Amino acid sequence: MSGHENVKILQKYFEQFSAQDMDGMDRLLSDDFTVEIATGAEGPMNKAQHRQYIQNFLSAFPDGRFDVTLTVAEGNYVVAHWIAMATHTGPLGTPAGITIPASGKQVKVPGVSTAEVKNGKIARYWVFWDTPALSPFYF
Numbered sequence: 019m020s021g022h023e024n025v026k027i028l029q030k031y032f033e034q035f036s037a038q039d040m041d042g043m044d045r046l047l048s049d050d051f052t053v054e055i056a057t058g059a060e061g062p063m064n065k066a067q068h069r070q071y072i073q074n075f076l077s078a079f080p081d082g083r084f085d086v087t088l089t090v091a092e093g094n095y096v097v098a099h100w101i102a103m104a105t106h107t108g109p110l111g112t113p114a115g116i117t118i119p120a121s122g123k124q125v126k127v128p129g130v131s132t133a134e135v136k137n138g139k140i141a142r143y144w145v146f147w148d149t150p151a152l153s154p155f156y157f
Contacts, residue, residue: 019094019135019137019138021091021092021093021096022091023138024091024094024095024096024133024135025089025091025096027046027096027133027135027138027139027140028089028096028098028131028133028135028140029086029089029098030042030046031043031046031133031140032084032086032098032100034046035072035076035082035083035084036082036083036084038076038080040069040072040073040076043069043072044065044069046139046140047065047068047139047140048136048137048139048140048141049065050141051064051065051068051139051140051141051142051143052064052141052142052143053068053142053143053144053145054143054144054145055071055144055145056144056145056146056147056149057146057147057149068143074110074111075110077108077109077110078106078107078108078109078110078111078118078120079104079105079106079107079108079110079125080104080107080108081104081105081107082102082103082104083102083103083104084100084101084102084103085100085101085103086098086099086100087099087100087101094134094135094136095132095133095134095135096132096133096135097130097131097132098130098131098132098133099128099129099130100128100129100130100131101126101127101128101129102125102126102127102128102129102147103124103125103126103127104124104125105122105123105124105125106120106121106122106123106124106125107120107122108120127147127148128147128148129145129146129147129148130145130146130147131143131144131145131146132144
């Protein structure tokens with residue numbers, strides 16, 4: 019696939035997240051999908067673990083959405099700079115097993131994702147986001 023087509027796949031992933039369409043997100047991921055998230059994850063996750071991780075955030079921030087500000091494609095790889103925006107209206111489970119009650123606070127978190135796209139599906143995914151932007155919820 020071309021870089022342009024791979025960008026469309028990653029953009030669709032962000033659209034599905036913003037629409038809270040977990041099944042739609044899953045359809046964009048390969049069966050052997052692996053994701054590594056720099057914050058809030060114990061290590062690489064498979065497709066099912068990724069779904070649970072995302073559901074945790076959607077439960078805490080149901081109005082969550084992404085604004086993709088830049089995409090760059092090279093071969094099978096797509097890099098996206100984004101800003102996630104949401105309101106904390108539900109309980110948020112932390113990696114330490116603590117549940118943070120809803121605060122009603124709005125959050126704006128910048129981040130970068132890199133996706134490896136193979137055969138029209140996201141096969142590997144890496145996520146880095148600004149942890150201090152969520153510090154009001156953890157401290």
